[in-house]
Amino acid sequence: MFSSRSSGTYERLETGQGPSRGTLMRFAPWKKFALGAVVIIGLFYVLGPSKSRLIPGSVPSIGKPDTTNVDYSPPPPAPPAHVTAPVHDDDMLPSKPNKLPTGPENDPDLSKTVHCTVPYKSSVPLVQYALMIDAGSTGSRIHIYKFNNCGPSPMYEYEVFRMTKPGLSSYKGRPQEAAQSLDGLLDEAMKVVPEALRSCTPVAVKATAGLRLLGAAESAAILDAVTKRLHDKYPFSVQEPDGVVIMDGKDEGVYAWITVNYLMNTIRSDSPARAPTYAVLDLGGASTQVVFEPVFEKSDSKMEDGEHKYELAFGGKKHVLYQHSYLGYGLMRARQSVHRLVEFMGSLRGSASGANATVVNPCLAQGTSRLVEIEDERLGGKFNVTMVGQDVGSFESCNRIVELVMAKDAICETKPCSFNGVYQPSLLETFPSGKLLLLSYFYDRLQPFLAASKTLASAPLHVSTFGTLAEQVCRGKSTWTELWGGDAALMEELEGRPEWCLDLTFMHALLRLGYELGGEREVEVGKQIEGTELGWCLGATLAMVGADLKCRA
Known part of the structure; x- marks a missing residue:
């Protein structure tokens, strides 16, 4: 049903804005947590694996009434x-x-x-x-x-x-x-x-x-x-x-x-009665969006009012959607924030930092390196550093960096929250068995592996698929050769893009830590349906x- 365009990998053009009506969800919270976490994170190079932190959703509380109606x-x-x-x-x-x-x-x-x-x-x-x-x-x-x-x-x-x-x-x-x-x-x-x-x-x-x-x-x-x-x-x-x-x-x-x-065919006038709708999770370069139609089983439960609530009349039916766009949490912006945080922590530890420095980065695959431009928020301006994965690149260590960037522990004024203090009805509770379709960079980064492995392509995809691939990619070229050495196209991709480790780790964290989806939750990735983008x-x-x-x- 979901197909790819034959002309090659779809590099998704950045999607999304921040919250509507001029309110931006800024990406600054990492700085609030960086100083408090330096002691712990400073050890990430030598620490072993750790489990991702998952915060279960709680009962929604009263929010500010502000309903968007679109017909x-x-x-x-x-x-x-x-x-x-x-x-x-x-x-x-x-x-x-x-x-x-x-x-x-x-x-x-x-x-x-x-x-x-x-x-x-x-x-x-x-x-x-x-x-x-x-x-x-x-x-x-x-x-x-x-x-x-x-x-x-x-x-x-x-x-x-x-x-x-x-x-x-x-x-x-x-x-x-x-x-x-x-x-x-x-x-x-x-x-x-x-x-x-x-x-x-x-x-x-x-x-x-x-x-x-x-x-x-x-x-x-x-x-x-x-x-x-x-x-x-x-x-x-x-x-x-x-x-x-x-x-x-x-x-x-x-x-x-x-x-x-x-x-x-789930929302048209000719759609089957009570056809379950898809949730759409779109990952662009500068922002990421989540939209779904939550179902509240308890009579005393409902979606809190606010800009996240979107009432839509379509095909003769009414849908009440939850939507949010996270400005700054697209893949390219997430990369920049991870690199900036790694360089910042390196400077606090007294290791080499600043222009032309070489900085060890656990979010690059082992044995890889990349010249990275850092935007200096302390002094202003930009400078280049060489990031290296050396022998410390790993999914577990990178995941701890990503956790800080995602600000999972930000203050949640209206519960439950996803990450960065944003209210969101629990997908586990209000969309427990609904279908999840992942778009844009989710598709781009997964598709080369699906093309290289018939086993992976034929099996159902799960949230844990991104984590498994991240673990393998972060280990470096010896693991790549062992697993995918026969696929020249994938090997060229991995060798030419050291941040594959970071990208897959961030995607897994977004699904598992941010949206609190279980690792066993089945997902679909897509680029086209019947030839339509x-x-x-x-x-x-x-x-x-x-x-x-x-x-x-």
Whole structure:
């Protein structure tokens, strides 16, 4: 059901913002714990294995009332391409192809559809395209979606996907260059969308965590330049009023949840009654999101009110979701924080530190090294150090560093909390047997191992899978050769990326320590469903095409 794109490993563009309405969950708590833990952590190089700390969830207490209400109805979205939508008998083509189009390469007519010959309503076109650009910190990617209007609501048929690097946030101080970086993506849209439909094709550019981290002035200049270039150079209709924006973190997570559950047919109007929904855990580069639909068995239990509560009307049904976006806990930002903490503790122990120093780091695999840029929060500025795994790199020692970074012991004002003091209903209690789908970097880091091992690929995946792989990878090249020496592609990956040890350890800690999932809990990883890219883009586009169609004059 979940498949990978043939073009290679999916390097997820950073997802998410911090908490909505301008409230950021800062990554600073590690400093509060670092000094108090130096004595213990300073021994991590010689200590043996230790068990991860798991704090069981407690009964929720009263929180601040603040409920978000979002309603996408009417109309409910239509089924994806592999599910036939209702059409009028007199509108059916004489013969429908056995295999529905999956892209422009096998679509007989880009301006028409195989599902019907006239639209359900005369006020809408037979075929409608929509463009969604995901502007992340490491790159930008475009989703060119095709819909038809054979039924009462737009029916999704397929997407065309393209990406480019670097991301908009790499063009700090160069807004015009940032805007021009999207030309290749939009030129692809010009090839796909028929000329007669371009003026009525909505386009949106939604930036995520990377651009927010630039600051208000820098990001605003880039967004203004992108808006102007879209108007001046391309014929598409820029979505109003939020066509080119930094997306709210809560919307991003919920849109990803909509995408997954829409494609899995759990939330559409034609979905089976009481179809269980998927929980979506998305790990980007700058942030990570969790969205699920908790079930409270006890009559006196409920979700606390607040920005984490998201009431969604979709497909004629109402869903009350829990969502949160942790800014600073994406994989790339977590790496930076781990390296910074290791260097900081080294300076307190009196070992070499500062510019051009060599620092022993247990989160690098044994026998590996990497030049790392450290952002000096004490004195300001940046400097380079050489991090080495030597013979101390290990899952257990690295895990203790990650525990500090995750601030599991932060004050929890409204219980229960996940980590960093954030309220979250217990997944163990309110989602005990629901399906968990892990996206983005979760998929990226696991997929090479699945490709290298038929046994691993054919067996159910569990939270403990990430821990087992982390233990093996952290041991270094001798273990790699023993386990995966016959797979040249995986060996090249491991040898060229010393932080595999850190990445897998952090992912395991996020699931086990952060979200308090049992090691035996089964999970799924995904990148595509039936050829459609997973993530927030389709969910956001469904909301866009379900609104009134506005064509450009």
